[in-house]
Amino acid sequence: MRRYFGRKLLLYGLTFFVAATIDWLIPRFMPGDPVRSMLARAPQRSPAAVEAMTNYYNALFGLDVPLWQQYLNFWGSLLQGDLGVSTWLPGQPVTDILVRRIPYSLAVLLPAVLLSWWAGNRFGAFAARKRWLDNTVLPIGYILRATPEMWLGILLVWILGIQLNIFPIAGAYAFSLSPNWTSPVFLRSVFLHWLLPFASLFIVMFGGWAIGMRNLIIYEFESDYSRYLQAIGAPQRLIRRYAFRNAVLPQITGLALQLGVIVAGAVVTEIVFAYPGLGLTIYQAIINNDYFLLQGAFLFIIVGVLVANFCIDIAYVLVDPRTRTGMQGGTA
């Protein structure tokens, strides 16, 4: 088991190193000069002023020292949690902005991921043994899987939010309220604002997990142990339970592999609902050419994905006894 976690941690460490290096490389080696494109928006046009501002920003961002030193400086400040200063919200450290936004993202993402995984697996296993359900669930599942989250979000906002006027359409709580976690009015507002972003993520992911589980269960029913149990006349419920427990393992691995896609879905969903999490921050950073914020958000996402991966690894060890005895199992 130590070997298993050792390998995982090595992989995650390397991944973070590569991601951070990409984060450092891109602004320096992409065509176009971020400092110049930032200055292009400044009102100053006279060459002398532009020259002075260029020098100022180059010094501010530490671009006036040799590359290797820039790289070391980058790691130095990164390890201190310093990701630079936002240009969109001038003077605010990127880390502060992002830390403030994270709870909103997690509040939508965590329940949506966990509930859709649980419900999708349950439903998929249930659908696998009812022919009529199977014939309807499968096509619907594939269509849901193919739906871009932002379009589903747009439809939900338009129908439920604007046409029927049941749900609020933007923000994390009503603009007229100020945060007060003891007031029921505020809590109700928070819940209503949370529900639609949650729902649009939940629905798309639910379809995917249900299909995955349905296929895996059918696959397990074909395997030797199922046939053997059937042959000796074991109750159907027992066989189903065994099949489910076996089919859950690849679904856990699948959860880890899908994290990137889940993050992508969450980013666009937050934009549709103007929900103030990381995704909306990324969008605002793009619109305002705030490269520091964008790069900081990238690193935050990487760290989040790595932590999630590690949690899933632990879950896998808890669920699959083979990894504990070091025999086999657990995809490296």
Place this chain on the structure above:
Amino acid sequence: MSREIRHPEGPPGVPTTSNAPVVDAAVAAPLADSGAAVLGPKRKRNEVVYFALRNSKFLLGMVVLLLYVIIGIVGPRFTDHAPYEYVGPSNEAPGSEFWLGTTTFGQDVYTQVVLGLGSTFAVGLLGGGLATLLGMAIGFTAGYRGGWIDEVLSMLTNIVLTIPQLAALIIVAAYLQVRGVIIEGVLIGLFGWPWIARAIRAQTFTLRTREFVDLARLSGVGTAKIIRREIAPNMSSYLVLVLILSFGGAILTGAFLEFLGLGPTDAVTLGTMMNHAVSWSALQLGLWWWFVPPGLVITMIVSALYFMNVGLDEVFNPKLRKT
């Protein structure tokens, strides 16, 4: 690195494990194919066509996909406008003059959709095709060579797999001041290969110790030729499925990127349309004809690809046919 061969992972861009339909093909395809090879290649191709044309899922997907390909090709002939040209009154509902209505700026939505369709197909083909090629190159090399090459390539694969594709694309695309459809497709392909490489590596691993590969190696055939002539044909059906899935995945990833405002700067795309619709309050103004068609088109195309994938899986894999 050991991993289960039984469950190659699903493609990115698809919020599911999507293991099983691919899995069954993955496991059974080499066997099924080697059996069919006795009949000769021509007979086998006929067999695939025979079953494909009788598979309702594949046919449905194919019809929808072809429909959109035709619209993408013929559609632009029915419009004289440029996608962002101001051609008519703003916020016009769909009617005889503007088939899908107009935007707030009096742009023709129909023109944008049919031209966006072309961009979508281009991004999907380029991104999906490049991802498949890269995945094949890395997967075959790692799986066939083994040893330290495999260790290094597998580590690389796992690292790129862990970094969220869209997050990486965002920072790269944001720094590009000028972006075209081709650049978008290539970028998506460059970050989309890891799951393909992993699945192909796993399959190559099981194939490389088979007798016919040993025989080829003993008779002095080069590595590249062994991979091309002995190994790849044995998973050709799987490679087709991978290509279809990564085509769909690239379309979805492209749509996400465009929705973030990082789509092509010189062309209209479906994701960009949705971005504009949301930015300019089309939802509040009730201009459904502006945001419903682009999303619907993407959903239908990608669904069609998934249906084709499931259908073809049944065609390639006789075990699935009876259920």
